[in-house]
Amino acid sequence: MRVYRRGGKKSVAIVGAGPGGLAAAMLLAQRGFRVQVFEKQDVIGGRNAEVRLGEYRFDLGPTFLMMKFLLDELFAEGGRKSTDYLQFKKLDPMYALAFPDKTMLARSHPEQMKAEIDRHFPGEGANLERFLKRESLRFQKLYPCLQKPYGTVASLISPTLLAAVPHIAAGRSLYSVLGDYFRSDELRLAFTFQSKYLGMSPWDCPGLFTMIPYTEHAHGVYHVMGGLARISHAFAQISREEGAEIHTSSSVARVLLDGRRAVGVQLASGEKIPSDDVIINADFGHAMATLFPASDLGRYKPSRLRKRKFSCSTFMMYLGLDRTYDAEHHMIVFARDYKRNIEAITRGQDGSEDMSLYIRNSCANDAYCAPAGHSALYILVPVANNSSGIEWGERKHALREHVMRTLRDRTPYGDVSAHIQRELIVTPQDWEQKYSVFLGATFNMAHSWNQMLYMRPHNQFEQFSNCYLVGGGTHPGSGLPTIFESARISANLLCQKYQIPHPANKPLEVVPA
Ligand SMILES: Cc1cc2nc3c(=O)[nH]c(=O)nc-3n(C[C@H](O)[C@H](O)[C@H](O)COP(=O)(O)OP(=O)(O)OC[C@H]3O[C@@H](n4cnc5c(N)ncnc54)[C@H](O)[C@@H]3O)c2cc1C
Numbered sequence: 001m002r003v004y005r006r007g008g009k010k011s012v013a014i015v016g017a018g019p020g021g022l023a024a025a026m027l028l029a030q031r032g033f034r035v036q037v038f039e040k041q042d043v044i045g046g047r048n049a050e051v052r053l054g055e056y057r058f059d060l061g062p063t064f065l066m067m068k069f070l071l072d073e074l075f076a077e078g079g080r081k082s083t084d085y086l087q088f089k090k091l092d093p094m095y096a097l098a099f100p101d102k103t104m105l106a107r108s109h110p111e112q113m114k115a116e117i118d119r120h121f122p123g124e125g126a127n128l129e130r131f132l133k134r135e136s137l138r139f140q141k142l143y144p145c146l147q148k149p150y151g152t153v154a155s156l157i158s159p160t161l162l163a164a165v166p167h168i169a170a171g172r173s174l175y176s177v178l179g180d181y182f183r184s185d186e187l188r189l190a191f192t193f194q195s196k197y198l199g200m201s202p203w204d205c206p207g208l209f210t211m212i213p214y215t216e217h218a219h220g221v222y223h224v225m226g227g228l229a230r231i232s233h234a235f236a237q238i239s240r241e242e243g244a245e246i247h248t249s250s251s252v253a254r255v256l257l258d259g260r261r262a263v264g265v266q267l268a269s270g271e272k273i274p275s276d277d278v279i280i281n282a283d284f285g286h287a288m289a290t291l292f293p294a295s296d297l298g299r300y301k302p303s304r305l306r307k308r309k310f311s312c313s314t315f316m317m318y319l320g321l322d323r324t325y326d327a328e329h330h331m332i333v334f335a336r337d338y339k340r341n342i343e344a345i346t347r348g349q350d351g352s353e354d355m356s357l358y359i360r361n362s363c364a365n366d367a368y369c370a371p372a373g374h375s376a377l378y379i380l381v382p383v384a385n386n387s388s389g390i391e392w393g394e395r396k397h398a399l400r401e402h403v404m405r406t407l408r409d410r411t412p413y414g415d416v417s418a419h420i421q422r423e424l425i426v427t428p429q430d431w432e433q434k435y436s437v438f439l440g441a442t443f444n445m446a447h448s449w450n451q452m453l454y455m456r457p458h459n460q461f462e463q464f465s466n467c468y469l470v471g472g473g474t475h476p477g478s479g480l481p482t483i484f485e486s487a488r489i490s491a492n493l494l495c496q497k498y499q500i501p502h503p504a505n506k507p508l509e510v511v512p513a
Contacts, residue, residue: 013275018046020471021281022235023487029242040251050229053422056320067481085234087225095330135214146476150454169207177207199311199443262467284473285438311443313428320422348388392427
């Protein structure tokens with residue numbers, strides 16, 4: 001294993017210790033850069049942090065780990081094994097899908113998945129094979145396009161991207177593409193609800209994102225024992241092993257500029273930290289609203305940014321309960337009229353009368369999350385982001401009651417109210433005010449055609465030299481695997497600037513259909 005350590009001690013200041021910032025810190029520290037990370041919260045992890053309520057433990061945000069092989073690759077670059085730092089569990093069933101009249105299990109093995117489809121949707125099982133076969137080709141053509149930067153218009157005519165053009169399903173939505181495989185509306189939803197990982201509707205989400213259901217079924221969905229927050233902690237541990245410094249409770253007040261060149265950061269304490277380069281991991285919209293003078297930001301000044309399309313938000317409930325439940329690790333409950341529910345959220349309206357929700361019962365596989373005989377339930381309700389003007393101080397009580405009713409009427413959990421020992425609610429306003437997420441749009445700027453690749457904020461930030469972006473707000477986009485890719489792309493760009501060697505990406509893992 002070749003290990004790259006020739007940074008020549010260039011210094012990098014990273015704003016934010018979310019998974020994007022910490023992945024970049026790990027890669028750059030391994031490659032010999034002098035790295036300092038500044039995190040405003042008193043804990044690391046950002047949206048990937050751990051929430052503790054007494055003896056109950058939850059992930060604040062990400063709970064599904066997909067494309068684990070990418071994580072393995074990042075560890076391998078430094079001569080390490082991911083399994084020396086993290087314990088993974090491949091989930092089977094991957095998740096339960098609760099429709100109004102049936103609950104289908106998404107099995108991780110194609111033969112079992114086919115049987116499950118046939119059990120609920122007779123005659124449709126064979127369509128899974130077609131889906132896996134054709135989507136495997138799309139994935140192989142398209143995913144490499146997401147691993148490259150798009151800093152110039154010319155980058156849009158790269159051979160990799162041109163070879164992918166016939167596979168981009170131009171002008172088609174995810175829901176429409178799934179119609180090529182499955183007749184039943186519910187089955188199409190089983191393979192398109194994943195657009196919610198991007199905070200989008202299956203009817204708006206570009207068709208090329210069949211990559212997400214494809215990778216779930218081809219490569220699996222993983223849990224990290226102890227919670228996915230451990231991923232950020234593992235990155236931080238390795239960064240420190242490689243000499244990086246990570247400062248918590250250290251809010252960056254602004255990026256220091258010399259003309260249009262970033263030259264360091266100034267902390268809220270007033271201290272100035274000069275550096276050769278600056279990497280921004282803070283939520284993109286939040287960073288634009290706080291770290292630079294608006295007059296320097298051109299198309300990214302906050303008043304113009306607000307006119308762009310942002311993802312939905314999430315209403316979160318973290319419940320510590322004094323009993324266990326015989327329920328799957330992940331469960332998605334579809335609104336009776338899912339399309340209407342999603343369209344209401346997209347329009348900024350309240351879709352909660354007939355809501356969809358996601359429940360994570362981590363204790364099904366992981367004893368760490370609660371004391372023996374207890375459970376830690378994580379409930380996520382997709383809701384409109386803060387451009388809706390919804391006043392959550394009042395609204396949250398009513399929504400909590402809707403969630404309780406949905407749990408009672410539509411899930412194996414029934415009436416949980418008498419079992420609640422601990423409870424935390426996070427509203428879209430909390431995402432914005434406590435977690436520094438612009439508009440509370442938890443999955444960043446929407447992944448619509450006109451906000452991807454060259455049209456998304458560039459990894460080498462186009463407004464300033466020596467300034468790079470990592471995380472869900474830049475290319476390739478929101479979601480842990482793409483966030484890891486953003487860190488690798490920006491780290492590679494920095495290395496290329498200083499002519500420091502870095503490893504090439506490994507060819508994609510191809511799973512036969
Ligand atoms: C509820 C929810 C569920 C999700 N589920 C999944 C999932 O199952 N699977 C998946 O792959 N993805 C999921 N995601 C998406 C994505 O993986 C996470 O949002 C991820 O944590 C985003 O990482 P990031 O590095 O872009 O930013 P963040 O995690 O937001 O990190 C940015 C950091 O910057 C810090 N910061 C901001 N401003 C400053 C400043 N001025 N000075 C210093 N620090 C600052 C913040 O405090 C924060 O720690 C989910 C997201 C949410 C919100």
